[in-house]
Every structure is written in structure tokens, then in C-alpha cells.
Amino acid sequence: MRLLVDGEWRAVEVEPERPLLWVLRDALGLTGTKYGCGIGLCGACTVLVGDEAVRSCALPVSAVGDRPVTTVAGLARDGEPSVVQQAWIDLEVPQCGYCQPGQVLAATALLRRNPAPTDADIDRAMTNLCRCGTYGRIRAAIHLAARRIADGARP
Amino acid sequence: MTLTRRALLGQGLGLCLLVALPAAASPAADAREDRPPGEPVDEEVPFGAWLRVAPDGAVTVMLAATELGQGVMTALPMLVAEELDIPLDRVRVRFAPAARAYRFSFGEEGPIRMQLTGGSRSVAQLSEPMRRAGATARALLVAAAARRWGLPAGRLHTAEGAVHGPGGRRLGYGELAAEAAALPVPRGVRLKPPSRWKLLGTSPPRLDTPAKVLGTAVFGIDARLPDQLAATVRAAPSFGGRLRALDPAPALAVPGVEDVVVEDTWFAVVARDTWTAFRAARALRPDWEPGPHAGLDTKTVEDHLAARLDADRGFRVRGDGDLDRALARAARTLEAEYRLPYLHHATLEPMNATALVDGDRAEVWVPTQNQQQSLTALHRATGVPRSRCRVHTTLAGGGFGRRAEVDVVEQVGRVTRRFPGRPVALVWTREEDFTHGFYRPAVTARLRGGVDASGRPIAYGVHLCGTNIAERYVPPALANRGPFLNFVVEGLAELPYALGAVEVRFTRAELPVPVGSWRSVGNSHNAVFKECFIDELLALGGRDPVEGRLELLRDAPDHARVLRLAAETAGWGGPGGARGVAVHASFGSVVATVVEVSVEDDRLRVERITAAADCGPVVHPDIVRQQVEGGSLFALSAALHGGLEFRDGGVAQDNFHAYPVLRLARAPAVDVRLVRGSRRSRGGVGEIAVPPLAPALLNAVRAATGRAVRSLPLSRHFTV
């Protein structure tokens, strides 16, 4: 089977029912996508399929088709962090960091859909868990990225 | 009261502590230890155990503590960089291997040293050795330059990673390293006075942030070795249960499965990748023998604690004055029972470890808070001599005390020794992680108190019952008297209020639920008993919670200061929702927290949190703010939702649907203030915001509803 991951077509030999998460982590070595709960509850495994944030632990790889998959490793452009990643860096969002790839991707999907989200929009969209309690900085970083997008940056 | 407490974490027996020796600080001393302090790579020149200088001038700092999110990967190198006069971005870090050279002190608790990240002590206790390492290396580099130039060292100075001399002379540290390291180590180098600090007390970018945002950070679960196998385990679902029988055939029939490893109380499925191992483990139908506690459920636990409190007067931990006389004299009295549940750590990265046993050596890559005991576990599980065992610490996706336990190292060692030469990456499912923790003990407390005719609290008695986690490390008879009681009474035994009569009693619970350290340990429950009941007594006497506390804190000026700062910042007494307050000292620091809530019908919303902290001199203020923000929300999550339930002798919740944790939509803003001009010495940071949160929240709920809620989680009383 072929998958378009982070802009590259990759061939993988896996069972069709294998969740995308484990294809990324084990078959493709893309360990930026994390395992947290395995049943769609925590968001640590969030990736983009097209422009949509998807919990890859609950998505059989065969359901991806030829839609492009973006992991945290595919967000940078020309080696520069994306606008969301840069906001995360500037506001020092991470603590342990384990949830952050998923948070960054969930925020990216939100900002692509809605480049100027309100707090209520953020509340609805950002359902990924963070045990370290970085939620306040996540919210602030999304607003910062939104301001930069308003100034012309691409989400 | 504080003798050994957290020092015992991770030791099989308290008695082992007696053989701990002071840390080595020179290469010669390192060589005497049972293992090298980490092999320098490439051309690095070692300066003692803590530093290496590369030919290009980059400095590598060896970290004795694990990065769990609390910022040691930045704060510890800052201490070195300050003394060494090198920009922080020229500093690299590496986690130190398990070695005697990297054991560090428990501070006031004497000569005990452990390589264990716990007790909020890493920066407080390592700041002296790290600064000294930087200053010593600097002195050696200056001496080497002085010899080269034939000038007295006094005419040279250091800046930006180089030694500078008259006439614009300059030699980078990299050029001097080999010569410098060969010179005799000076004794008694002087550390920079705080007035000359340029870096300490500022907030440079954290060194771990970019990798964590770009997704390149390597956590334990991301360890990848050539040709590695994957494994997952299932352990007996009930406490004290065993594996009676297991037919491995259904797992072995799954393509990609290599083996099923059967042990006494657990089994492992080994496969070519993690998902295959998960799937194959699900296919098995183990026959578990439930063991002696099969009947245990949630009610058994609550009933047991109540019955023990009824039956036993308790061991008197503290007694000032005569409580019964004071109560008899009081104008009004109050009794209350508070009940707090078992809690899980629920680190977002599940338990995992990767190991390799090859010939006569064993290695483990693990996100551990406890390098020292990981080494012992690896040695015991594999039979490889200690001197040939290596522990490689990875980044950890949260710790909160759970990773002070080395159960997963033991397991991976047992599995891996069957696959000589092949690494095995053991990853627990989330379900295994929830049901096989070392939980914060459930504690029930009965309180009695009274106020005098003017409304001033004059009597305070508390009798608590729960499992003392010291029983993990020493026999019950030793654990439940004297200094080992600190695990369970810390924070109460040091009640700071000037009350006439104070009594603290403890009764031991006899429950089979495994317990361990949970961020802030005994303080996590005792701050509730202390701060909620004082609030109730102040209300009984018609006193304001802030003013009333300040009256009682006349001998605790640091408490009073953070309390005033938090109250002012939160607009105490002003317009807004109902507020509650608590102040609590732990790990050498003091934090006051104000929580503002709104309650409508049975809907509870936490609107705002304000926390003021005094941690003494701060290395990196923004990291302290992060820890106070995060610690407050971690504690809020537990107070709103946290509470283990038991069924058939085991833990009933196995994933986040059954044990919910706080999400962003319900996370209020946390406004953090740090006291200026602190008079304290350097205190801990990672756990200090946890204790005052729950009592401040409960006090706010009482302010909002007029009703004291005396058990957690709040989800059992309100829609949260």
C-alpha cells in the first residue's frame, strides 16, 4: 500500500486494519506521533489527514486512501518551524512535551479552518489532553499564531 | 521530622542508605567508583564528572536529574554557564548514566545521596555542585591560558566561552581544554556573588523546547535500536493475583509474534512491532488466580478507613497543649470528616523501557526518575553484574512520581534476557498503565476544633488514617513511628498557625492497594485537612479567611507574605465570583493560592486561579511560572475528577473515559506571582503548587454554596 506522508509517497507492507498511528511509528519510523491511549481519547496521536485533525490510533490505515497525511515532522517549511510551531516556541508552551506534537497539529487544523478563533472556538477544537497543564500557554500561542496569520503568515 | 523520607524512595531497604557516600567531583574519584561516569564521546575532554569541553569549545553538562517537564535540562546548565562565562546556547546536555558520582543530596536530611529525581530537590541540591563544577573548570582554563601566555592569571578574564588577556589576546575554551584538564584541580574556588550574576534569575529560552515542538525529541517510547523487538505485558488484574495458566497458542498464531513469556504474576507478548504485540496480547485468555483480595471494592476501602479511625486512637505525631481541655473551654466547637481518594499519575507517556542483553552486558533506555534503582532492577532481572549494566535516561512524558518506580525495568529485563543480542522495547498499553500504578493513598481524616468567645481558633486536632508509603521501604513497625511517618503527615505536622492546642494523630490502614509518591506526596492530602478545616474554624468564628489566617501566621512571615500577595492579586474581597484561599509550605517553598468559582444549580465552574510563590532565589523565573501554572492545573484535574474505583480486587478504571482528566475548555487562567526580595534559601519548585489548590477550591465552593464539601473528587458532588 502507498501513503502520502509529509509530502512523500511511501510504500508500506501492513495489514489494512492496522491503525495509522502504528504505521507511522513502526513502519515509517515517524516517532513524533505519540501513543497515549489507543482509543481516541487523548489526542497524543493527532495528525492531519488533508487539513483535518485526526486521531491516528483510531484510523485504520486503509481508510487514509490517497489523502495526504501530515505529522509534526512535516510542518516545517524550508527548515523553518511553521507559524504555529514558532508561536509554541516563543511562548514556551511545552513542559514534558509529550502531548505537544498532537496539540500543535490540532491547533494547525483549527487555524487553517478558522484563522481568527475566539476562546470559545479554541475550547471546542482543542480537546487533546495535557497532563502537565500547559493549557493556558496553548491558548495564548494559538492567539499569537492567529495574529501572525492576520499579518500574512501561512498556517 | 524529616530525616530520611524521600531518600528512601527507590531503595529496597532503608538500611542500604548507610552505605551511600558523598559524590565524587574529580576524575580520580570517579575512577574509584563501580562504573565510569559516562564515557566522553569524540574528542571531549572531561572536567570531573559534570562537564566535558569539546575542541570546538562546546561544553557538555551531565544531568544527574531527569527532564520531566520541570526544566532541569535548562536550569542545571544555567548554573554551570553562569560560573563558566559561556553563553547558554553553547551548552549541550546529556543525561548522566547511573553512577555513584551522580547521586545527590537530600539537603537537610544528612548524608543521604541518591540518583533519583524527586522531592523537588534537583535544582536546589545540585546548584552548588553545578556552580562549583563551572567555577573549577573556569579556573583551570584560566590557569592554562596563563601558562601559555606566561602571564599571571590575575591579568586574565573570561567571557563568551574564551579566556581574554591584555592586548586583545584570546583563547577559546576548546583550544585550552586538554591542557587545562591536566592541571591540578584548585581547591576552594570562589563562586560568583549574586550581584555579578548575568544569567541566573533571567529566563532564557528552554533548551528542550524546539525539539519538543518540532517533534524530534526522543522519549523512552521512541527509543529505536537496530533489529529491535517489541513487547507488551499483562499483569494480574487484582492485587496479589497470580497467573495460574496461559495458553499461548492464540498469540503465537498472530503473524509477527515471536514468543510469549510467562512469569509468576504477569506475561509478555514479544512481537516484531508494538501493535502486533498489543493485538496478540488481546487474543489471549489468561487464567488469573484472583488472590487474597478478590473481594475488594471502592466501598471496602472507605469502610476500612472509617473502621480503623473508630477502633484506634492513633499514634500521636504532634501535641501542643491539651486539645481536650482547649475544646472544653472553647466558645464554639466543630467536628468534620474529610475523605480523599486514591489517585493515579496518568503520565501521558505510558510506562515503557527498552533493553538489550548482549553477552555479559545489559543496557536499558528508560524514561526513569530513578537511575539508581533502575540499575539494580536491571542487574537483578538479567543476572548481569552491576558493573556491566548501563542505564540510559531518555526524556520522560511526565513523571509525577510514577517513574520513581522501576517495575517496568524489572519486566523488560526479564523479557530481554531471553533474546540475547536483540533489543526489546516494552510498551504498556494505557489500560495496563491505569490498572498497575503505585497510587496516591486514600486518606480519611477526622478533625476537631474550636474558637474562643472572640471567634479566634484556639484548638485544632486531626486524626488521619491511610497507608504510609514508607511501608514500601521499611517494615511497618519502623515506618509508622518516628521520621518515616513524615511520608504521611508532612505538611500537617508543621502546621504554621499560632493555635493554643494542636494535635496530630495517625492510624495505619491495612489495604492491599499499591501506593507510591504522587506529586507533593503527603502534602497532597494534608494541605486539604489543614487548610479546609482552618477555613471552617475561621468561618465559625466569623473571621475572614485571609485576615483570620494572617492573625494566626504571626510566627510565619513568609506564609503571610505570599498570602497577602495572592489575595491582593486576586482582588480578594472585591467584586467577582466566590473565592477560596489556601497557603501551604512544601519542599522549602511557600505557595498561596486563590481560586474563584461560580456555582449554578449543580454546575461548578472554576473561573480563575491566582498563585503566589516564595521559592527563595530563583534560577529561571519563567520555568517557575510554568511549574506553578501546570502544578495548579494538575491538582485541579485531580480535585475535579480524580478518584480510583475498585472492583473484584483491582482498579476498575482502565482509560481516560473512566478516569477523566482536565481538558483545555475547563482549564482556567492561572495568574502566577513570585515574591520579590525573598528571605528564604533556594526551595523546590516542581510540586509546590499542588497542595494549596484543592483546599482553596473546596473553600471557594463553601463560599459559593454555604455548604462544606468534604470529599473529593468534586465530580461526585457537582457537574464539573
Ligand code: FES
Ligand atoms: S493515542 Fe490516539 S487519542 Fe490517545
Ligand code: FES
Ligand atoms: S506537556 Fe506534558 S503532557 Fe502536555
